[in-house]
Amino acid sequence: MPEPCEPLQPCEARSDTSSDRPVDLAATGTATLQSGPRSRPWRRRPLPRLRWRAAAPRPATGGPVPGNRGLWSDAWHDLRRNPVFLLSALVILFLVTIAVWPQLIADGNPYQGNLAKAQDGPAPGHPFGFDLQGRDVYTRTVYGARASITVGICATAGAALLGSVLGGLAGFFGGWWDALLSRIADVFFGIPILLGGLVFLSVVTSGSVWPVVGFIVLLGWPQISRIARGAVVTVRQQDYVLAARTLGAGNGRMLLRHIAPNAVAPVIVVATIALGTYIALEATLSFLGVGLKPPTVSWGIDISSASTQIRNAPHMLLWPAAALSITVLAFIMLGDAVRDAIDPKLR
């Protein structure tokens, strides 16, 4: 939709398309990478289900908020009182801490094994038991946080940066770049992510986190760019942006001072939720044997090697699996809480 709105016609339907879509996307939980594309806001097709919602209150992007508080301080005010947010933030804080300093709570060596104890159950000093090589499952579970958190944060940062810059510029300038970007994003959405990951990563021999991060950024940015584009298109049509333009603001100033601060909220929400799904994706790829590879300590690798032994030693699988699920859950819950705070419409 690069063509500008006619000033005299109500642009409700269109601006609502772009403002509601990101919210819907987040509202479904996440647009996960595992299950592919969810919404295509700029498809040139009628999106009538949004038309009869035109009267619904907008997310408070940029609008004056009663009580003299801005969107962010208002959201922060809500978040501080939300137990879900506090709980997930605490869990994430803990995970990040042990990702940086695993020695804090685990003084063993994740690589040191004792074959005599292979697959043994819990023992004093080894609460989670031992794995196939006789390595301490507790130590490995703690050290596994580093790989997951690194991949999650780096991939999200990369995808969010690339996606919001490309999508934001496309939404702001429109024209052929916008159309081209839409088609490119469509192409990336046409590839099932797990298949793309298997094909792309199976030719990579390095077992470090960086190929995985690069791949997730490569297939993750279109999702963010759609959200960013939609948000920018909405904000661009607001009166205060027109006012700034009339006062002679240049493109750079408009983008940085007026548009970016007001369009960043949906991107933050989607990126937070995506962080959780990226962690799950990394573990899935590692499980399939193409993501991280030993000697990197990763929950996905440990679950993969434990899954063949599940009849003898279920504890080998359950602990890393629980750690992985709790990590993903914490990030998704955080994104959910942030969305509720930034977009109170859904309450």
Next chain:
Amino acid sequence: MGRYVLRRLLQMIPVFLGATFLIFFMVYALGDPVAALFGDKAPDPATAARIRKDLYLDEPLWSQYVHYMGQVFGGHFGTAFNGQPVTELMAGAFPVTLRLTIVAIVFEVALGITLGVLSGLRRGRGLDTSVLLLTLVVVSIPTFVSGTVLQYVFGVRWGWARPSVAPEAPFTELLLPGVVLGLVSLAYTTRLTRTSLVENARADYVRTAVAKGLPRRRIVVRHLLRTSLIPVVTFIGTDIGALMGGAIVTERIFNIHGVGYQLYQGILRQNSPTVVGFVTILVIVFLLANLLVDLLYAVLDPRIRYA
């Protein structure tokens, strides 16, 4: 309507070409299919060169791609390394995965919409909160974890289902794998139904229906649900393609010889014709499912008319 379908079909062409070229590029440019053909042994240079010439692999990538696509549209997907035509592999694999996907979709639609409606109608109460929390938990458990654990609990410990599926893969044996495959989507369907229902419950036409004195059941089913299901239908449409491609993990855990199994084997052995052929079909399925969803809009919502 006809013009709309035509326009959509035309729009699909660049997406199809781009997606298949990307996969083609990854398989043929990043990997070496001729070296893969020889497995662990180093190929004789003269033989390798002859195979390259026979298979057009000495030509530039774009011309290889054009040649490949020409063959695909003639129905020739090439032969796998073991000499079996790829079409034969497809004929064996796609029905199995289709059955698996049907089980998953039926499961997520039936349970997801029911749960979504129940919690949406009781917004903010105990049931609603617990359903929302439960869906979050389900979303955070990756498929490979839930698959392995459920296989262990139901298949091994309790013996309710077969932990490993026979090659023929009848529906009865696919129930557990189907549930595993549809579990994450079930959570999305539930949340989407709930959100959409809650938003539409405030719409004017619902108030009108209430004012007319219609029974509550009729308002919910005929007025509220019909419009609320539109985003759910979109999701399920895109999900069909995603489930068929994402069945790799489930099929690996339960040893189902479907598309994911063949693809996984193909990728591990760098069996290029198999990989590109299967992915091409999956991309087509995915794009057609999206088109079908857009057409379904018109059926579900009479206000939509495609010109």
